[in-house]
Amino acid sequence: MPGSGRTSAPQQGQSTREQLAQALLKYETLDVTDVERIFKGESLEKPTVADLIEKESEKQA
Numbered sequence: 001m002p003g004s005g006r007t008s009a010p011q012q013g014q015s016t017r018e019q020l021a022q023a024l025l026k027y028e029t030l031d032v033t034d035v036e037r038i039f040k041g042e043s044l045e046k047p048t049v050a051d052l053i054e055k056e057s058e059k060q061a
Helices: 016-027 032-040 049-060
Strands: none
Touching: 016 032
């Protein structure tokens, strides 16, 4: 889901390296907890940079 702030659970056969790359492209930064979740095959549930910018824009409007 674009802009939902969530990544889907890793697809079967997708390497951890690919999962990390996808998460970095989506979120731009990852902390150690995010990386650990990816290695465990869990999904990330946090806002993207675009989500944060949109929320700030709405506050100013």
